[in-house]
Amino acid sequence: MGERVAILGASGYTGGELVRLIAGHPSMEIAALSANSKAGLAMSTVFPHLRHLDLPRLTTIEETDLSGVDLVFCALPHATSQAVIAGLPEGLKVVDLSADFRLRDPEAYRRWYGKEHAAPELQTEAVYGLTEFYRDEIRAARLVAGTGCNAATGQYALRPLISAGVIDLDRIVIDLKAAVSGAGRSLKENLLHAELSEGAHAYAAGGTHRHLGEFDQEFSALAGREVRVQFTPHLIPANRGILATVYVDGNPAEVHAALAAAYAGEEFVLVLPEGELPSIRHVRGSNYCHIGVVDDRIPGRAVIVAVLDNLAKGSSGQALQNANLMLGLDEGAGLRGVPVFP
Amino acid sequence: MGERVAILGASGYTGGELVRLIAGHPSMEIAALSANSKAGLAMSTVFPHLRHLDLPRLTTIEETDLSGVDLVFCALPHATSQAVIAGLPEGLKVVDLSADFRLRDPEAYRRWYGKEHAAPELQTEAVYGLTEFYRDEIRAARLVAGTGCNAATGQYALRPLISAGVIDLDRIVIDLKAAVSGAGRSLKENLLHAELSEGAHAYAAGGTHRHLGEFDQEFSALAGREVRVQFTPHLIPANRGILATVYVDGNPAEVHAALAAAYAGEEFVLVLPEGELPSIRHVRGSNYCHIGVVDDRIPGRAVIVAVLDNLAKGSSGQALQNANLMLGLDEGAGLRGVPVFP
Amino acid sequence: MGERVAILGASGYTGGELVRLIAGHPSMEIAALSANSKAGLAMSTVFPHLRHLDLPRLTTIEETDLSGVDLVFCALPHATSQAVIAGLPEGLKVVDLSADFRLRDPEAYRRWYGKEHAAPELQTEAVYGLTEFYRDEIRAARLVAGTGCNAATGQYALRPLISAGVIDLDRIVIDLKAAVSGAGRSLKENLLHAELSEGAHAYAAGGTHRHLGEFDQEFSALAGREVRVQFTPHLIPANRGILATVYVDGNPAEVHAALAAAYAGEEFVLVLPEGELPSIRHVRGSNYCHIGVVDDRIPGRAVIVAVLDNLAKGSSGQALQNANLMLGLDEGAGLRGVPVFP
Amino acid sequence: MGERVAILGASGYTGGELVRLIAGHPSMEIAALSANSKAGLAMSTVFPHLRHLDLPRLTTIEETDLSGVDLVFCALPHATSQAVIAGLPEGLKVVDLSADFRLRDPEAYRRWYGKEHAAPELQTEAVYGLTEFYRDEIRAARLVAGTGCNAATGQYALRPLISAGVIDLDRIVIDLKAAVSGAGRSLKENLLHAELSEGAHAYAAGGTHRHLGEFDQEFSALAGREVRVQFTPHLIPANRGILATVYVDGNPAEVHAALAAAYAGEEFVLVLPEGELPSIRHVRGSNYCHIGVVDDRIPGRAVIVAVLDNLAKGSSGQALQNANLMLGLDEGAGLRGVPVFP
Known part of the structure; x- marks a missing residue:
């Protein structure tokens, strides 16, 4: 059972890290994985360290079946993310790991990223994802913007x-x-x-x-x-x-x-x-x-x-912590792995 | 509740790795940690990556209270281990991570390690800990010798x-x-x-x-x-x-x-x-x-x-896998952490 | 005065290493540096570690002036090298660092490199550049093929x-x-x-x-x-x-x-x-x-x-050692730098 | 011929680096190498990267023959250096690589190093070795203190x-x-x-x-x-x-x-x-x-x-540059090796 999630842009490091963390989550299941440039490949080809996991094959974003999905992690490149998210089913919860929704002010976005934002209304809606400081807003959010x-x-x-x-x-x-x-x-x-x-x-x-x-x-x-x-x-x-x-x-x-x-x-x-x-x-x-x-x-x-x-608390771990809040789960589920030293 | 274990020689890398793995084990609890050279210190002083865990303070082997302990992991240096294990309460299950009980033949031990074995009777009793090939013997063993x-x-x-x-x-x-x-x-x-x-x-x-x-x-x-x-x-x-x-x-x-x-x-x-x-x-x-x-x-x-x-499947992971067998637990408990890449 | 050399393909690691070694050579001077993809740039832009040296600006191969040049080091990619070398002025000494002239047999070349050789007559002429074993042939050679x-x-x-x-x-x-x-x-x-x-x-x-x-x-x-x-x-x-x-x-x-x-x-x-x-x-x-x-x-x-x-004795050092022989210089000139440890 | 130098404390990294640099110096010769803890060993045992050089065997400081030596590099541990240098033949030029003579003020030395200086008169005499800013003083100095x-x-x-x-x-x-x-x-x-x-x-x-x-x-x-x-x-x-x-x-x-x-x-x-x-x-x-x-x-x-x-310009290179000045040689002799990249 559990909550069903999809990862869009699963072939980058943050995508792979999300899979790693979710694999240890007690009640979250990966329903779909997309990566346009690697569509058709098994995840174990892209990330051999995930070889032992039973994971969905990579699809293009267009092909990805999001029915029955409770939440989407969007680990796409900056600027790509905003268009993709704007096209997702209304009401689908989204945790974005790109830079696209971190700045609330369109003018600030333009200054730092050198272009107009493609989805300014979402920019306003998005909650800044620094969990410890936006916990209540994140719990209620539909779209959370992962921080740098x-x-x-x-x-x-x-x-x-x-x-x-x-x-x-x-x-x-x-x-x-x-x-x-x-x-x-x-x-x-x-x-x-x-x-x-x-x-x-x-x-x-x-x-x-x-x-x-x-x-x-x-x-x-x-x-x-x-x-x-x-x-x-x-x-x-x-x-x-x-x-x-x-x-x-x-x-x-x-x-x-x-x-x-x-x-x-x-x-x-x-x-x-x-x-x-x-x-x-x-x-x-x-x-x-x-x-x-x-x-x-x-x-x-x-x-x-x-x-x-940077890949865990700095991006994919933060994303999962926020997803837990958005889904009403234990905030730390899947995130209590002890640091690997040496 | 769960099974209570002690780690003797907890200040080395295999000791730290055991703590890391056991922290993610659903039914195993660390009851005692010994390290003669660091006795008195908090584990977080020796291994700051374990800082967030609530762990017993390090003691000398002599001071270590093994009452109520179901199994001991012995992560002591080669040659030290055999004397310590010989002195442990009879019937206490032991997984040894040193080289002391890997060779069954006293003559082979003498040739490779350059000295007489101090506990030859235990040498004969010990089961070689390569899990996949000695699974039944390990299940029944009191003393398992971790492999190189x-x-x-x-x-x-x-x-x-x-x-x-x-x-x-x-x-x-x-x-x-x-x-x-x-x-x-x-x-x-x-x-x-x-x-x-x-x-x-x-x-x-x-x-x-x-x-x-x-x-x-x-x-x-x-x-x-x-x-x-x-x-x-x-x-x-x-x-x-x-x-x-x-x-x-x-x-x-x-x-x-x-x-x-x-x-x-x-x-x-x-x-x-x-x-x-x-x-x-x-x-x-x-x-x-x-x-x-x-x-x-x-x-x-x-x-x-x-x-x-080498620290996981090659020593501490193997040790935990064997301990799970010896305690009648799920063999892979605490061991399903996904590899960390990159 | 001294001998004047050119390096074709100077923007790769072997090219940079040749410059490093030649800078310490008592009687060799760099007359020209080519790198088609970086033509027009200063060498210090491509390799900031060479910033203090007074070096010719990078040119395309076509623009490179080889008049007055005694020997050319050809540090171009495999397959590119054979065409370029075939077009060099007759009689110009050449040390090639690519794989193009290592195999004397056209059939072996075809098998290992998957294509026909573009300059089979040069393939026959080229001397294999393992200095200690082909010293006399190298001394007399016009074209020496650096080894893998x-x-x-x-x-x-x-x-x-x-x-x-x-x-x-x-x-x-x-x-x-x-x-x-x-x-x-x-x-x-x-x-x-x-x-x-x-x-x-x-x-x-x-x-x-x-x-x-x-x-x-x-x-x-x-x-x-x-x-x-x-x-x-x-x-x-x-x-x-x-x-x-x-x-x-x-x-x-x-x-x-x-x-x-x-x-x-x-x-x-x-x-x-x-x-x-x-x-x-x-x-x-x-x-x-x-x-x-x-x-x-x-x-x-x-x-x-x-x-x-691999960059010194395995390629650029070997190339310089061979060039010294071909030019009648002290074989070890520019090559006596002590290993850098740690 | 050339200038004859000795290195006291030649078994540490700065000692090895001095040998490396001096090996490429046109007119400097290593007359003696000391290292109390490794006395009797060949330098190639301590530093196999120097294997091809013909170097004096390591001696204790006491045994080291300084007759005919023009300058001593002292690469000894902090605090050891001051006693050794105080005991060297009067008039022998010394470049010290330790921290012992960097601070001119005995009170400052006491505060930062936690003890009384053993040779306060030398402390006053020593010239601070930051070449570009103390060039004239270094030229005239008998004792130069290498900087941190x-x-x-x-x-x-x-x-x-x-x-x-x-x-x-x-x-x-x-x-x-x-x-x-x-x-x-x-x-x-x-x-x-x-x-x-x-x-x-x-x-x-x-x-x-x-x-x-x-x-x-x-x-x-x-x-x-x-x-x-x-x-x-x-x-x-x-x-x-x-x-x-x-x-x-x-x-x-x-x-x-x-x-x-x-x-x-x-x-x-x-x-x-x-x-x-x-x-x-x-x-x-x-x-x-x-x-x-x-x-x-x-x-x-x-x-x-x-x-x-840190080992070159930060210590041994600086030391050689200063020695060149003290001996009236070309300041950059032995120091023009091009950086090793990658």
């Missing part, structure tokens, strides 16, 4: 501090280190093993990364004024994981207290004892986010480090 | 072929590539990241690796005559995974058929279609073993490739 | 043994582990960092890899009879390096003696003391090849391990 | 900006990503491949890293007032390389201009065109430092990224 994985990491570190008013909103630096799977399975020279292994570099530096649109939207809404952070993402030679080092002006004890209070009842976001910092190797493959705070030697400044697995 | 991770990989590829009589017993070459976690958490120069990353080397070459003792014992018993394989392990710059490339003289179709037949009903050992070969990245973090066969261009020769995760 | 990097590694381990008649020609297994840069800078899914890192797999197994054409040609010629080896290459998660583990039937002492004798006077091929085995991390970035031999426990069998850097 | 590798990277990015007065001295954040070889060849759990590979973490965060002593000393001296930066180093899964991302308040164009002007005549420090950022993979194995600047979207803020190879 970098955007999620930075927000876990900063939202409670902005809400609590314990930091200077004009002096926020997010220096982020991201593993390579966040860039997806696309064929780009700088994602080749020979280029990336033993490398490390900043990209989209100086305030040009699209996830800044999410920071701007969310932090400004929280603060009730415009907030602009500095944000430099770096690619590091690892497969999974994001580590955000966040520099703030604020009393470190207050910073730690605000985070501890905000996440006190949360199953998947853990605040470490003051002075301890986390590592991406301790959340790999899991839905957990670890956050630590240290005092800087300069009085009145604190350093926060937040880590999560 | 390399030894397991080679045996999955070869046992059905020896049993079926489809290969030349005098022409078997096992060329094995092992990720580094198999060497444990011990501090050795050649396990440093700076040494191993971007490196690769053979070790214990030419027939000196101790897992050969297991190959000799098992293959000779199966064949009813002495069998001596060639075996060269190599260390490769990866964390988890063993890939064994096995060269045999035999008809490739018969080789494939023998493997397919042997594992037809097995949940965790999968034989790929003829001509397909597996990769360690597709079994990472899981209890699955994938096996493929290709024809060599030289008629009458075949190449078999078997892969598994 | 895997083919070079296997031959360094085996040629002296075949020549000395100390091994069984029908029982040769070459199990090879190759770092990823050997696959070039091409955009393929299985070369992505997220796929390859923490992975390892066999490819072109069972006797289908094209470098077998070279083994067949060279070993058969040496032995005076047809020799067919078994050869399984594996991709491992490292950037540079090839490690070949070679299994032979032969007396280990004789095997070691034959190798030691063959390379006694060689600057770049070093035979380790009996019982020691090499690692790819000890030849990284260099023109050195290290070879070790161990006895197998089965009498009359030996294991040989040979390592080299 | 992290400290060098941060200073290359910041010194010209402090000197030019183009940034706010109270708002400097250095977020640094360091490869693992900087931690040396010491046996620590968090340097194991299985721990570090696929990991990444901050360490010595919040202003506790000892290289801050160097930043404080140097930046305050430059500015003529106390300067305190924020500095968070992170360990990333790579072997060689440091990438420092530096956040400053200042006009980006002025920042770029100040850097470009400062390094206009420098052979080894290259400033990239505005808007381009460097990667550690483009300086690997070399003495080059690449620096880039981008505008932040927040007016009046700039992001600077500086990269170098």
Whole structure:
């Protein structure tokens, strides 16, 4: 029995990760899998690690039978998603993993993504999918927009501090280190093993990364004024994981207290004892986010480090957590796998 | 409720992996954790990836309270294990992950491990823990000896072929590539990241690796005559995974058929279609073993490739699978986690 | 002054490696660099690690001015090379790094590469570029064909043994582990960092890899009879390096003696003391090849391990060594850089 | 002939790197190599990548014959170095690679290193070894103190900006990503491949890293007032390389201009065109430092990224560059090896 779901765009890393997580879900069943470029193939051809699972064959989106489906995960590329979702049966619940519905403001979408949105009415309807902060809206939503994985990491570190008013909103630096799977399975020279292994570099530096649109939207809404952070993402030679080092002006004890209070009842976001910092190797493959705070030697400044697995808590795990809420299930179902270390 | 287990030697990688797997087990509970060198510490200090779990504090073996414990996993170093197990309450079920009880013959033990065995009577009693081939004996056993991770990989590829009589017993070459976690958490120069990353080397070459003792014992018993394989392990710059490339003289179709037949009903050992070969990245973090066969261009020769995760199916996963059998539980409980890719 | 050289196809890894090596050459100067797909770009755009060098801008092959050029390195893709070289000024010395001229027999070329050769007369003229074994022919050659990097590694381990008649020609297994840069800078899914890192797999197994054409040609010629080896290459998660583990039937002492004798006077091929085995991390970035031999426990069998850097000794280093010979220069000029470890 | 040098502490990574670089030096000869823990061994046993070089056998420091030696490189552990150097023949030139003589102020040494200095008079005499900024003093020095590798990277990015007065001295954040070889060849759990590979973490965060002593000393001296930066180093899964991302308040164009002007005549420090950022993979194995600047979207803020190879420009390359100056040789001799990519 259980809830029946479909995954559109199942041949990318987030699609494969959704299958992995749902396979361990006690009451969710995969009814359909689509991937236009791989239609007709068995999922085990595209992802041999799923070989032992009994999964539907990949179909094109057009062919995909959504009758009897309770919820659709949409793991399609940015810009493709909005058109597909607009064409889905009315009333079908949707969790979108693309960037298409993260920004509520059409003008902001245009600025960060360089084009008009194809479904502006859905843009307004969509609920921003950062589970711990939009839980009630997500429960009631028809369409939830998965957050950017970098955007999620930075927000876990900063939202409670902005809400609590314990930091200077004009002096926020997010220096982020991201593993390579966040860039997806696309064929780009700088994602080749020979280029990336033993490398490390900043990209989209100086305030040009699209996830800044999410920071701007969310932090400004929280603060009730415009907030602009500095944000430099770096690619590091690892497969999974994001580590955000966040520099703030604020009393470190207050910073730690605000985070501890905000996440006190949360199953998947853990605040470490003051002075301890986390590592991406301790959340790999899991839905957990670890956050630590240290005092800087300069009085009145604190350093926060937040880590999560970009494919899990940063995208597919978040998507499943939201789907659980939308379907009235146990929020953590399928998400309690322990991190894989080493 | 459920079964209560203890892990002795919980601060090494196999100990941590046992905790990870058991945390997802529907009816097993961790009652005690020991680690002499880290006694007094919280498990989350030793393994921060287990931070969210509610686990007993580490104790010394002597302090460990085993009352009410149904089964002990013994993840102690080689040679330590035999003395500790000899001192455990009679009748307590034990799954040993060390090398101490793998060889049944005291003389073979002396030859490969360079010392007298301290508990030869237990050596005779212990059942060899290669689940798929000793299932009935394991069900009935009090003491099960976990196999070597390399030894397991080679045996999955070869046992059905020896049993079926489809290969030349005098022409078997096992060329094995092992990720580094198999060497444990011990501090050795050649396990440093700076040494191993971007490196690769053979070790214990030419027939000196101790897992050969297991190959000799098992293959000779199966064949009813002495069998001596060639075996060269190599260390490769990866964390988890063993890939064994096995060269045999035999008809490739018969080789494939023998493997397919042997594992037809097995949940965790999968034989790929003829001509397909597996990769360690597709079994990472899981209890699955994938096996493929290709024809060599030289008629009458075949190449078999078997892969598994050394910490899971190669040690802690195997141990849990055996414990499930010994406790009368579902054999695959806690072991169905999908491989983590990428 | 010095010798003036051009590199055609300078935007791939072997092209970049040639520039790196030639920059340290005492008497060689780069007169022209071509790369059709990147024509017009500065070399520092394509390869920022060459930023400090004063290099000619990239041109198309057609635009490339070869007047005053003494020798051309042709680092073009397979099949492209033969047409380009056929059109070069007569008498211009050429070192080709592609596969196009490795096989002397048109029929063998057709079988392994699946098409007719476009310049069969050059195919006959070309000298096989394994320096230590074709030194005199290379000195006198106009066109030298660089060997396959895997083919070079296997031959360094085996040629002296075949020549000395100390091994069984029908029982040769070459199990090879190759770092990823050997696959070039091409955009393929299985070369992505997220796929390859923490992975390892066999490819072109069972006797289908094209470098077998070279083994067949060279070993058969040496032995005076047809020799067919078994050869399984594996991709491992490292950037540079090839490690070949070679299994032979032969007396280990004789095997070691034959190798030691063959390379006694060689600057770049070093035979380790009996019982020691090499690692790819000890030849990284260099023109050195290290070879070790161990006895197998089965009498009359030996294991040989040979390592080299696929981009250096396996291709661009070999190419420069051959160019030095063709130009009458010190054979080792520009090639004495010490391996980079760690 | 040439200059004769000795290396004390030759069995660590910086010692091995010195040998590698000096092997390519046109007029420097290694007269002696010491390593107390490995005395009696051949260098090729400790570092097989040096196998082809003809090197003196390792001796204890006491046994080392320094007669006829022109300069000593001291690559000993921190705290050991000061006693050894105090005991060397008066007048012998010394380049120290340890932390012992980096801080001129005994009180600062005590604060950062937790003990009294054993040779305070040498502490005063020693010249700080950041070549481009202390060139004249180094030429005349008897004892030069190699800088911290992290400290060098941060200073290359910041010194010209402090000197030019183009940034706010109270708002400097250095977020640094360091490869693992900087931690040396010491046996620590968090340097194991299985721990570090696929990991990444901050360490010595919040202003506790000892290289801050160097930043404080140097930046305050430059500015003529106390300067305190924020500095968070992170360990990333790579072997060689440091990438420092530096956040400053200042006009980006002025920042770029100040850097470009400062390094206009420098052979080894290259400033990239505005808007381009460097990667550690483009300086690997070399003495080059690449620096880039981008505008932040927040007016009046700039992001600077500086990269170098911690073992080369960050320690052993710097040491050789300084030795060349002290011996009156070509400053760049032995240091022009092109970075190894990929």
